[in-house]
Amino acid sequence: MARTSDAARAATTTLHGAARAVPTKLHGAAQAVRRAAEHPGRERDLAAQALKAAFAAWLSWAIVGWWLHAPMAFVAPWVAILLVESTVYQSVAHALQQLAAIAAGTIMATELVLLMHNRMGAMGLVLPLVVLLSSWWRLGRQGIYTATGALFVLTDTHVGWTTSGARIAEAAFGATVGIAVNALIRPPVYLRDARASLRAAARETAEILEQPAGRLVDGQWDEDGAKAWHQQALRIQHRVEECRSAVGWSRESLWGNVRRRALEPSSPAGDDEDALVVLEYAAVHTAELTRTLVEAAAADRQSRWAGLPLIHGYADFLAQAARVMRLSGQSDAERDDDEALRQAAREMRATVDGLRRQMLDTVLGEPELGEPEEASAYGALLLQAQRLAWHLDAAAREDSARGQV
Structure with a gap:
């Protein structure tokens, strides 16, 4: 009898839960119908x-x-x-x-x-x-x-x-x-979906780069925080796979499509491919950067690093790289002109050049950095910074060149 009563209560709870979910499902369906009627989109x-x-x-x-x-x-x-x-x-x-x-x-x-x-x-x-x-x-x-x-x-x-x-x-x-x-009859085209995915992934990458930028300088940086940054960076790589799939659908949707001629002048086929390549590099290098921070995050190291000139410059680089990613992820309508993107890319490269010049003097001049482990950690950070800066700067220059054509 007790088992029957428990089963009845469980069934009643399930029915009540299903009944409560019905209005939510109906509201979601109504919203999808409204979006389909109001503006272009997946619905x-x-x-x-x-x-x-x-x-x-x-x-x-x-x-x-x-x-x-x-x-x-x-x-x-x-x-x-x-x-x-x-x-x-x-x-x-x-x-x-x-x-x-x-x-x-x-x-x-x-x-x-x-x-x-x-x-x-x-x-x-x-x-x-x-x-x-x-x-x-x-x-x-x-x-x-x-x-x-x-x-x-x-x-x-x-x-x-x-x-x-x-x-x-x-x-x-x-x-x-x-x-x-x-x-x-209205052959399907998925350019919009691909670009939305690329922009969303670029914004997420910018957010990940911004988080350690402030924490490194104020010393509020620990191993748990570095691991959280690294996990977020790894999730970006999954987003890149989604973007690759969306770009593939976009490219395939133009094959044999009678609307192709009308779409190509304003939407060059190579633009999304180039953006995907840059995003792939950014995701890989961001994961490597955060992995280096995890490896360097010993319990007694954060406060000492926070007072070093190189860390201040490195934090500036992360903030500037985040700005470049955020600007490159904006549509032409959201970005007034390409000068802001070009300026952000120039500042980022200048910061990396300064970090490279400071590297040798900092490692040799600071007694606490005399250990090979410390020097290798800084070297890894600088190497990843140089690679990321090079790809972002190249992407910014190509974006600007396309805008001037």
């Missing part, structure tokens, strides 16, 4: 793709089923709705794979049924073969339609080459309609 893109898929299926059925009265008319809208893909390139590539899979399964099943005159026996032979064929890497995710094509034949009461040929032809027609609708 509007998804709504457009859904409407296009529905239209492709309707058009296929209207021609093949309503007008031509084809015997297997349902195949055409089924294939059409599946091939309104995320990009035009994927629509074409997946159409070829899907048609090959459907044709292979259909032909194999038809041949065996006609030879054996026994659908149950043919099913026992052909299904293992088509399931194995569906895992062939050249068919990709469309390989499952090998088994689907075979099942359409095996479960049909009338098996013949005419029926099977009509099924393949209707699949080809549905694929043609799906590709045409996706390519000609």
Whole structure:
């Protein structure tokens, strides 16, 4: 009885939790609809793709089923709705794979049924073969339609080459309609998503660089803080992977896209690639910088480092690198001109040059830095600073050069 009561209370709690979540879910859905109606974004893109898929299926059925009265008319809208893909390139590539899979399964099943005159026996032979064929890497995710094509034949009461040929032809027609609708009616473009990801990652990198900039100078720096900075820097590398995926989608969405000519003058294809390369370098070097700080964060070292001229200069470099990252992550509308970016990059390089000149004098002139461990820690910091500064400065100059063209 006690167990029954506990189970009832748990079920009641679950139902109450689900009931409380419903208004939140409805509010989120309403907000998504509002965003889709008000301005361009992911929600509007998804709504457009859904409407296009529905239209492709309707058009296929209207021609093949309503007008031509084809015997297997349902195949055409089924294939059409599946091939309104995320990009035009994927629509074409997946159409070829899907048609090959459907044709292979259909032909194999038809041949065996006609030879054996026994659908149950043919099913026992052909299904293992088509399931194995569906895992062939050249068919990709469309390989499952090998088994689907075979099942359409095996479960049909009338098996013949005419029926099977009509099924393949209707699949080809549905694929043609799906590709045409996706390519000609508001073909999807993901430039906006890629740039939003790149800017967000640049801002996060700037925030990570800013945090140790102030803490190094005031001496409020410990091993736990350095480890937290390093963990944040490692998360940036995951964001870079997301950006790489977004840039890949952006590039692929322009292949075979009729809107490409209108988009390329204001959105050169190489800009996002260049920004991604710079962000990759920044993420790697930021992780190495923070790792060096973790290794150098012995319990008795922070207060001593805080009073050294080199640490003050290094903190200035981190703040300036953060400013360059933040400015490079801004859109043209957010940034009035490129002079602020160029000036920030020049100041950062000047600081690094000063750190390099101070390095030898500081290590030799400070008795507490006479240990090889201390000197190697400073050397690692300076090396990473030079690499990061070089890449950020090069990116700033390229950005400015593009803005002047």
